[in-house]
Amino acid sequence: MARAGILLLAGALGASLWPDAVGAQEPSAASLASLSSASSAPSSAxxxxxxxxxxxxxxxxxxxxxxxxxxxxxxxxxxxxxxxxxxxxxxxxxxxxxxxxxxxxxxxxxxxxxxxxxxxxxxxxxxxxxxxxxxxxxxxxxxxxxxxxxxxxxxxxxxxxxxxxxxxxxxxxxxxxxxxxxxxxxxxxxxxxxxxxxxENLVLGLFFGAMLIVLVMNLMNWLWLRSKLYRDYVAFVLMSGVVSFSAHGYAAAYFFPSAPGLAAAVETLALSWMTAFAVFFSLRLLKIDGRHRTLRRILRALAWIVLANGALAFTPWIGESFFFAIHCFALYGILALVGSARNLWRERSVGALFLFVIYVVFISFHAVSLGVAFGLLSATPLTASSWEIGTAVHLFLLHLAIVFEMRSQQRSVASKELQVRAAQSEVESEKQYRAELNRFLGMMGHELGTPLAVIDITVQSLELLPGAELPEVSDRHARIRKAVKRLDQLIRESLQRERIESDGWKVKVQTISVPDLIDAVVAAQGLDSLPVALPERLRLPMRIAGRPGGALEVELAPDLPPCRGDVHLLQVVLGNLIENARKYADPGSTVTLAVALCRKALRFSLTSQGEEIDDEELMRLFEKYYRRETRSDVAGSGLGLHLVRHIVHLHGGSVSARSLPGRRTCFAFELPLPQGAGDD
CATH class of the missing domain: 2.60.40.2380 (Immunoglobulin-like)
Known part of the structure; x- marks a missing residue:
């Protein structure tokens, strides 16, 4: 109600300030009386x-x-x-x-x-x-x-x-x-x-005064909120005002008194642009997006065509341009009504109903005006004013619709902010939980590691006693040590996973020499140290599937540039891949570790020969806790390859697994090189 009062007050103010026609005299009391009691009533409508x-x-x-x-x-x-x-x-x-x-x-x-x-x-x-x-x-x-x-x-x-x-x-x-x-x-x-x-000046003053207030209010809202919805609406209201101002002759009277052609061109241009901005505004207000793809394309094409039509206002085809713009405006009203009807049918909400009513009112009033323009209806005082009446009502209702839409968006933003705060609270709680879990796992790892070490040392001592060489005794000792090793590996992998996934292990990036990295990984596997001058191809004896006779073959491309990353995490990656190959490859086979330069990245690949893996299973190998059902006899936790993928992603790289001919499987990952490295 307050806003309506402001509009009426502004309209009255505009009417009082609007200049009377040049040369008009103030009406006398006699003229007012004669006007109200004229015996010759106006002709029929x-x-x-x-x-x-x-x-x-x-x-x-x-x-x-x-x-x-x-x-x-x-x-x-x-x-x-x-x-x-x-x-x-x-x-x-x-x-x-x-x-x-x-x-x-x-x-x-x-x-x-x-x-x-x-x-x-x-x-x-x-x-x-x-x-x-x-x-x-x-x-x-x-x-x-x-x-x-x-x-x-x-x-x-x-x-x-x-x-x-x-x-x-x-x-x-x-x-x-x-x-x-x-x-x-x-x-x-x-x-x-x-x-x-x-x-006449009073009516038009009310109309233009109300339009001016709506324009200023929404212009301020646009400058404050920077919403494209307000921007398109402001342009629509402004062009509507220019069209009405020109249609009543005020543009020619006060701005172009000596250039009538320019006044007509401005009116035609404003009508074309008014139609275009009305389309852009309705696309946003009605949310005509991917759900109404065809309607959206038609409306956008209409907007750009009528924008281009405005250029004809300054050519000899100005009459055709004006007539075409009127047709486009009528088509816009029909399409906007169709869009609002579709929204009402799908949403069946109060907001959709309100928008549908707005466009029904728009069509009703402007159909009369367009009917007069097309020669379908007679021109009367009522039909001649239908444009102003329809425009005023339509703009006021659209203003209300924008207010409701912005309030709805504000409520949506407030709801999303609450969700964000709730999510942040959950993240903090999760971090605290992870920290507590890491402390617990660290304590448990220490508490479990000490007894396991005691058990392993005790078994080694028992192996030195007389009779330990007997097959039955030796077999028991081997099973005990194997179980201890399996528990120790499970504890270490669980601790690594929790530290890395909970950000407890911060990535410390440094420049790493590839031969030094390989040497550290080989040493951690209990193999012979690499020579100081590492050759391009090296073969090291290694137990495969728990049996001797196998080998690890290292192939390094010449002139490899250094990489950047966390040396400890990359050692975990290569160690897990080698350990995985040692467990699942055929006994006595050769595991090949190759490093080469590939597309501005260092490519590490580990190829082994063993049981063939189908494509579906290859896609699941890096999942957490996934283990192959056909090899349940092999000790493991299902975390090794998952850690590999996670660490490689932390370094901005990629990891893959694929089957090769001859029952071979290749695991590979790539690490991006620093800018400018490897250009030679």
Missing amino acids: SSPLSLVDLPGLSATLSVLTDPGAELELADVAAPDRGADFRPLMQGLNESFSRAAYWLRIDLAVPPALSDSTAYLRVMPADLDEIAFYTPDGRVQHAGAAHPFVERALPYPRPTGAIELAAPHTRVYVRLRVNGPLAPYLSLVSAAAFPQAVQQ
Whole structure:
């Protein structure tokens, strides 16, 4: 209610500040009384001429069509032309045409009105050519194509002064427009004329004042929130105001008094841009996205086409451009109504219903205005004002819709902020849990590691006693040590996984020499140390599947650049891959570790020969706790390869596994090189 009051107050203020028509006089008390109690009521709503404060006067209208727009007054006033005029009982409605139309107005003037002045006014104000031919021989030019400064009566609404003479006065009016023609005429007495002008200014002042307030409010909201919804709405309201301002003749009167062509071009350009911004605004307001892909494409194409059409406003095809823009605006209204109806059908919410009602109101009011423009409806005071009424109601309802939409977005943002805070709280709780778990696992690892070490040392001592060489005793000792080793490995892998995944182990990036990295990994596997000058190919004996006879073959490409990463984590990666190959490869086979330069990255690959792995199982090898069912006899926790993938990803690399011919399997990972490394 407060906002409505502000709009009405602003409208009234705009009306009071809006300049009255040039030369208009303040109405006297007698004129006001005569206007309210005029005995000659205006003609019927469908009549082409309305009579105001002219008691006893009657009018008969007829029209002659001049297809070539070549006739002069002498031609149409000739006696032999009388039969060419057809009676005009209803409004003059003509579709797009370049013809001229001559209106012959025969006035039966009572003696009381003889020698008085009446003012003949024509709407709309943007008709191209209007000429009033009065009995005294004067020609009064008006219309959008005639400079405003040369008008006999400088009013924004085309007006001609007529001297009434009893018993009969004949007036000719020549009309021409580069488009559809649906004029509305009113004949007003001199006494009532100032009041009519003032009433018109009051109505238009309310309209433009309300539009100005809506424009300023939403402009401030756009500058504050930077929302594209507000931006498109501001552009739509601004262009609507320019169209209405120009259509009522105020642009020609106050901005382009000597350049009527420029005023018409501005109106056509504003109409095209108004349609385009209305489309962009409705796309956002109605959320016409991927769910309405076809409708979205049609609307966007319409917007860009009508934007381009605006350029024709400054060419000789301005009439065609204006008429095309009107059609596009009508098409926009229909498509927006379709979009709102689809949203209502899918969402069935109060907001969707409100938007649907808005576009129904829009279509209802503007259908009348467009019907007049297309010559389908007669021009009357009510139909002539349907554009302003519909625009004001539509813009006000759209303003409410934007307010509701922004409040809905604010509630959504507030809800998401609550969710973010809840998620952050969960993350903190998870971090605390991880920290406690790491401390617990560290303690348990120490507590379990000590007894396991005691057991292992005790078994080694038992192996030195007499009788330990017996097969049965030796076998028991081996099983005990194997179990101890399996438990120790499980504890170490679990601790590594928890530390890495909980960010307890921070990646310490440093420059790493590839031969030094391989040497450290080989030493950790209990193999012979690499020579100081590492050859490009080296073969080291290694137990495979718990049996001797196998080998680890190291192949290094020449001139390998150093890599960058955490040396300890990369040792875990290579150690897990080698340990995995030692457990699952065929006894006595060879495991090949190769390092090469590949696409600005270092590629580490480990190839072994063993049981064939199908593609589906290859995709699951890096999952946490995954173990092959066919090799359940092999000790392991299912964490080794999972740690490999996690550590490689921490270094920005990639990891893969694939089967090769000859029952071979290749595990590989790539580490990106520093910028500029390996360019040679």
